[in-house]
Amino acid sequence: MNKIWILGAGQLGAMLKHAAQPLNIEVRPVETDETDTFDIAANDIITVEREHWPVTPATEQLTQHSSFLNGPALAQLADRASQKKLLDSLGLATAPWVDVKQGHSAEQLFAELGERVLLKQRSGGYDGKGQHWLKLSGNAEQRAIPQDWLDHCIAEQAIGFDEEVSLIGMRHANGDTAFYPLAINQHHEGILLATVSPVASKASLQGQAENMLGKLMDSLDYVGVMTMECFQVGDKLLINEIAPRVHNSGHWTQAGSSLSQFEAHIRAVADLPLVQPLVKTQSVMLNLIGVEYNHQWLCVPGVEVFWYGKDVRPGRKVGHINISIAERSQLLASLAKLEPLMTPVYADAIAWLIKHLD
Numbered sequence: 113m114n115k116i117w118i119l120g121a122g123q124l125g126a127m128l129k130h131a132a133q134p135l136n137i138e139v140r141p142v143e144t145d146e147t148d149t150f151d152i153a154a155n156d157i158i159t160v161e162r163e164h165w166p167v168t169p170a171t172e173q174l175t176q177h178s179s180f181l182n183g184p185a186l187a188q189l190a191d192r193a194s195q196k197k198l199l200d201s202l203g204l205a206t207a208p209w210v211d212v213k214q215g216h217s218a219e220q221l222f223a224e225l226g227e228r229v230l231l232k233q234r235s236g237g238y239d240g241k242g243q244h245w246l247k248l249s250g251n252a253e254q255r256a257i258p259q260d261w262l263d264h265c266i267a268e269q270a271i272g273f274d275e276e277v278s279l280i281g282m283r284h285a286n287g288d289t290a291f292y293p294l295a296i297n298q299h300h301e302g303i304l305l306a307t308v309s310p311v312a313s314k315a316s317l318q319g320q321a322e323n324m325l326g327k328l329m330d331s332l333d334y335v336g337v338m339t340m341e342c343f344q345v346g347d348k349l350l351i352n353e354i355a356p357r358v359h360n361s362g363h364w365t366q367a368g369s370s371l372s373q374f375e376a377h378i379r380a381v382a383d384l385p386l387v388q389p390l391v392k393t394q395s396v397m398l399n400l401i402g403v404e405y406n407h408q409w410l411c412v413p414g415v416e417v418f419w420y421g422k423d424v425r426p427g428r429k430v431g432h433i434n435i436s437i438a439e440r441s442q443l444l445a446s447l448a449k450l451e452p453l454m455t456p457v458y459a460d461a462i463a464w465l466i467k468h469l470d
């Protein structure tokens with residue numbers, strides 16, 4: 113192998129490149145709107161850092177190249193309807209759902225799925241964008257399917273989950289797999305805000321989760337890192353959605369594991385040795401959303417800041433902080449020192465993190 117090309121040049125592409133450097137592998141993230149074409153060698157490899165992309169000269173060249181990995185799997189997973197059908201066909205539990213077509217009414221969806229229904233656009237959504245709640249007891253807007261969503265969305269039953277958890281796994285071309293421990297995730301306004309992993313109280317769900325994601329990756333003959341977002345309801349996991357890539361809820365592995373999810377993906381796609389990642393200690397991750405860089409964060413022992421170099425806008429992920437400290441009192445002291453350096457919304461996130469520490 114000569115070089116790894118990444119479709120997409122956001123923060124995930126940048127972190128893949130960063131992780132590949134010590135492996136002596138050149139990685140070239142590509143902006144989806146680049147107008148140049150590229151000199152891709154026959155033994156190069158092409159992978160992705162995102163699920164959706166526009167049709168441009170750059171994306172056409174990359175996706176049509178014979179070295180583009182996981183093409184059919186990516187296409188099947190990128191559409192929520194075909195993703196749900198695949199999960200159903202494998203007997204993997206998900207939120208009950210309906211493929212919304214012309215002629216469907218909100219009443220039909222309430223009858224089939226219950227009093228609260230979440231419409232999700234079939235493709236393109238992220239950070240909770242492209243979603244619309246329907247409520248039987250709601251106002252007119254909440255009791256109608258938007259006309260232009262017909263044929264373009266699925267409807268899901270509202271799940272009263274205990275917790276949101278995610279599993280990140282990796283699969284090698286020879287079929288070997290390895291997994292990180294489950295992470296628990298806290299969202300704010302549809303965007304991931306905080307993650308903790310591992311969590312002792314979730315260890316009993318680990319085998320169930322690994323079986324589910326392992327079965328899915330095997331069925332797709334997938335190579336690389338894949339993420340399974342789940343709702344935990346009692347002792348059962350329901351898949352919320354699958355992301356066939358490295359994932360925000362795995363950023364803690366940069367600090368808390370012998371092998372980061374980014375290096376794991378590079379190793380898998382480059383056919384380098386894959387090992388079970390060794391987890392050093394419990395880690396926490398906080399996303400930096402719409403906040404300016406504050407160099408005072410660097411005064412807090414244990415804080416590891418990743419800044420994405422993007423313009424700061426409200427609701428935009430511009431970086432994250434990992435903290436991985438084995439000594440609990442030290443971790444609590446660092447969180448206490450960090451809190452006054454953050455905006456008020458982080459007080460709740462830090463309280464949530466502390467509640468979930470072992």
Ligand code: ATP
Nearest residue numbers: 207230237238239240241268269270271299352353
């Ligand atoms: P991401 O940024 O993770 O890709 P997304 O926009 O693709 O997000 P989902 O993960 O499907 O969207 O949903 C976003 C959030 O909305 C979930 O993390 C969960 O909190 C909530 N949610 C999604 N589906 C349901 C459901 N069926 N019932 C209850 N809450 C839900």
Ligand code: MG
Nearest residue numbers: 237238239353
């Ligand atoms: Mg998503």
Ligand code: MG
Nearest residue numbers: 239341352353
């Ligand atoms: Mg999601």
